[in-house]
């Protein structure tokens with residue numbers, strides 16, 4: 001057990017001390033050109049030892065200062081208490097703008113508030129629970145695909161992406177994309193590959209009119225996506241106009257019916273489209289990474305493989321709905337994977353007015369970075385932060401974790417709306433995989449975590465699976 005002071009009790013000293021791989025922090029910050037190179041290659045390599053030890057580190061240029069904040073009280077101030085003073089910053093909005101403008105992730109002010117109120121019921125606990133059978137069906141398809149490759153090395157990052165897209169397709173459009181399905185999947189792949197790469201032109205703040213070659217492919221993918229979504233929306237609207245009987249209560253229906261309870265306003269056509277794309281963009285790769293990292297960590301820990309297999313054998317029975325709340329140990333592994341490899345490794349904001357954080361004056365315009373990747377490995381906040389130990393998140397220990405030291409889904413008004421959805425999906429998928437397979441780490445595997453909008457293993461996760 002973990003005690004509130006973060007120390008392990010004596011009974012646990014024989015626990016395997018697995019230290020999963022990450023780039024070593026630098027002794028000194030990089031100069032501008034080297035920094036740009038590293039940001040393009042892998043931003044995780046830019047962190048210095050000071051980031052993992054200090055409550056706040058100021059860097060950047062004097063005209064564009066950046067403050068990396070890891071003091072829980074200061075995190076609370078930026079993301080909750082004084083959240084009105086900290087907007088999503090220009091870099092984040094520029095990277096995310098394509099197709100997502102007018103969606104919940106990028107909206108600000110009145111537009112964001114009204115959308116958040118209208119969309120909250122779509123991700124409420126009960127609604128998310130109603131999606132469990134669709135998630136289980138997608139997980140069963142994954143198991144079938146994997147079973148066909150029994151004993152072979154499979155790229156589990158690719159499979160995790162497939163299953164998360166499958167879940168979104170089944171929960172958003174339960175009657176599918178129809179005859180355009182393959183084309184739509186291809187358009188989505190192009191879209192995510194393009195927004196997935198940080199464009200150095202954007203980092204340098206070059207104006208939008210300077211062409212970015214990869215954006216051309218993106219625009220074509222978006223046009224196809226928009227046209228198909230519009231067709232799906234109109235057909236659902238026509239069906240709804242004939243009455244609610246026989247219409248699925250999927251995310252599309254809930255979205256078309258959503259209204260802001262304060263104003264009674266529904267979403268505009270643009271907002272509908274942007275939010276469908278937002279849920280897919282914000283929900284698939286993040287959740288896929290959570291599943292991928294969890295399976296990777298399990299492949300490295302015999303003890304936790306055995307614990308999760310025992311839990312899955314007990315809790316998952318054919319023909320019976322999975323009760324996700326009973327997957328306690330699976331959830332602890334997911335939480336620990338989210339700590340060590342948070343899919344959204346950094347959250348950023350821009351200060352609208354002067355403020356003071358952790359005793360340091362912050363000038364208006366400063367970019368504030370709250371990096372779950374740094375916060376979750378901070379020496380002052382965690383005992384043995386580099387060690388994989390899901391016991392931190394078992395009941396009795398997890399209550400001792402500072403709410404503002406563990407932020408895989410953010411916190412405050414802009415906290416992830418899909419957190420319960422993601423955790424439920426990942427628990428079902430991981431538990432089903434553990435029930436059916438043994439994971440073996442490929443001996444030649446050298447996993448390198450890389451940050452490309454989300455945190456993932458470079459080159460995928462080739463692992464050998466054997467049917468149990």
Ligand code: HEM
Nearest residue numbers: 105279282283286287290343344409410414416417418422
């Ligand atoms: C493991 C999976 C996920 C992780 C780690 C994750 C992480 C996050 C984080 C850190 C934020 C806050 C960003 C900020 O404050 O700047 C966020 C926001 C958001 N997430 Fe997630 N997310 C995940 C899954 C999902 C899913 C499944 C959906 C939807 C289906 C989703 C939809 C959103 C949306 C719409 C926002 C913006 C909320 C707002 O600004 O009001 N996410 N997510």
